[in-house]
Amino acid sequence: MNNIGTIKELEKKGIGKSDIIKKIFSFKIGIIPLGVYLALLIVVFALLARGIMPNDMLGASAIMVLYGFTCAEIGKRLPIIKNVGGTVIMATFLPSYMVYAKLIPKQAVDAVTTFMDQTNFLYVFIACIVVGSICSMNRQVLIKAFLRMMVPLIVATISATAVGIGVGTLLGVGPYKTFFYIVAPIMAGGVGEGALPLAMGYAAILGKDVDTLFAQVLPCIMLGSLTAIVLAGMLKHIGEKYPQYSGNGALLKSGGDDEILKLAKDGNKANADIKIDLAKMAVAGILAFTLYLGGVFVNSVIGLPAPIVMLLAVVIAKAAGAIPDSIEKGGYALFKFIVTAVTVPLLLGIGVAKTPWEDLVAVLINPRYLIVIVSTVLTVVVVGWFVGKRMNMNPVEAAMVTACHSGQGGTGDVAILTAGGRLGLMPFAQVATRLGGAAMVTIAIAILRMIH
Structure with a gap:
């Protein structure tokens, strides 16, 4: 209800729904606008779910961009940690743990590893x-x-x-x-x-x-x-x-x-x-x-x-x-x-x-x-x-x-x-x-x- 009230207040100020949607989707995860981020998220997980993620530079790049900026954004927002290199720590070491805990699909890990090792x-x-x-x-x-x-x-x-x-x-x-x-x-x-x-x-x-x-x-x-x-x-x-x-x-x-x-x-x-x-x-x-x-x-x-x-x-x-x-x-x-x-x-x-x-x-x-x-x-x-x-x-x-x-x-x-x-x-x-x-x-x- 609060969200509905907020939207109505914005509309009274002359801000239309299309402008509100644009503003929401302009929020960024790292350098990626939310609209592009969500599109990338859906495409990557759809490919992984079907087991057809390309094991090449394109597939690896998509995974590195999606997971990388997500982890970096977490590090950027964590109290205390954000002041001691949280972005880098989370972008580097959180994925290391996620691989160990099998929280990243094996196909995604294989694509990134192949890319890093061979290129x-x-x-x-x-x-x-x-x-x-x-x-x-x-x-x-x-x-x-x-x-x-x-x-x-x-x-x-x-x-x-x-x-x-x-x-x-x-x-x-x-x-x-x-x-x-x-x-x-x-x-x-x-x-x-x-x-x-x-x-x-x-x-x-x-x-x-x-x-x-x-x-x-x-x-x-x-x-x-x-x-x-x-x-x-x-x-x-x-x-x-x-x-x-x-x-x-x-x-x-x-x-x-x-x-x-x-x-x-x-x-x-x-x-x-x-x-x-x-x-x-x-x-x-x-x-x-x-x-x-x-x-x-x-x-x-x-x-x-x-x-x-x-x-x-x-x-x-x-x-x-x-x-x-x-x-x-x-x-x-x-x-x-x-x-x-x-x-x-x-x-x-x-x-x-x-x-x-x-x-x-x-x-x-x-x-x-x-x-x-x-x-x-x-x-x-x-x-x-x-x-x-x-x-x-x-x-x-x-x-x-x-x-x-x-x-x-x-x-x-x-x-x-x-x-x-x-x-x-x-x-x-x-x-x-x-x-x-x-x-x-x-x-x-x-x-x-x-x-x-």
Whole structure:
């Protein structure tokens, strides 16, 4: 009756039923208007009920969009959780539990898993967002910030290693197991570029099975990444409550970098005024794919991971002023599109296909491991905050970038920066994750070889 009364009141004010219906259906789930959302919901479940959901990119994309934005909307509205990266946590880890509890139809899970395993879409995402964000950055800001970011990263890595080993030793885990099976995996740079080469190196030295060692280090990586996501959400909340500690996405602080800061602000204003040009955006995407594939070739020759090669190539090109203005504008448009439309569905795919719930629970029920993991990641963030502040950076942004060193590779970078609302920091996050991770893997294997 109340609803009927409300509708009649609106009609008395001259608002017709058609306008009311339009207003209701304009309500959004994530970026999807309610009318489109309901149509997608009906179509997806009708196909699943008949067992004819296509096991291809189209079917997987529909499921990732539907479930992804639904889970993200839940996280956005939950009290407390919404302030600690609830959108990312729900979009990634709620689907992981739903797969475990069989709350997502098997056909839907199979479609998403096939898509994530066979298309390598995560690297498409990373390529577009890295190239897009670097192309749209001010060149002088890029050079100066990259040089500065290395100092907090190195100090945070050394400090977190010492704290992690210390806490693990006090809790009876032992320095050997703490470093090689907890601390090093957390900061190894993710799964594909971190856990796998780490497990392969350990297996070659210890004469053990790679799969067994990989299963030991994977949960620590995932829980370390989850801890970093939560801390990134908390950092975002701190930045909103205490704006003096935040640059609202800008790494460099005012002061000695006034000229650089002005250039960055001018660049942001210019980006905001850019009119979307699909041809320029497509060219930026082609550049991203070209650089990544070039990285694959370099990797086959010298063993340097393709994402690192891509990152270095676009940074060098940008620093040298070799990227045309049209591509820079197209890169910004590409970056905005990927952030707005692709991030949440991708997180759903990661949760369904790449995040086993049982592995997370296995670590969660071991309090000693949990304490070591949280202590290690917390140290990375706290040291990044204070060292970054001393280096004339905004503490929130500096801490968030160093937090990515504890993330689950490219997956973790996306989740952490999305939780912190600062996907524009992706280039710096890639330095922390890729270069920092490669260094940690190399050091850990070298030390293990020395003591065996």
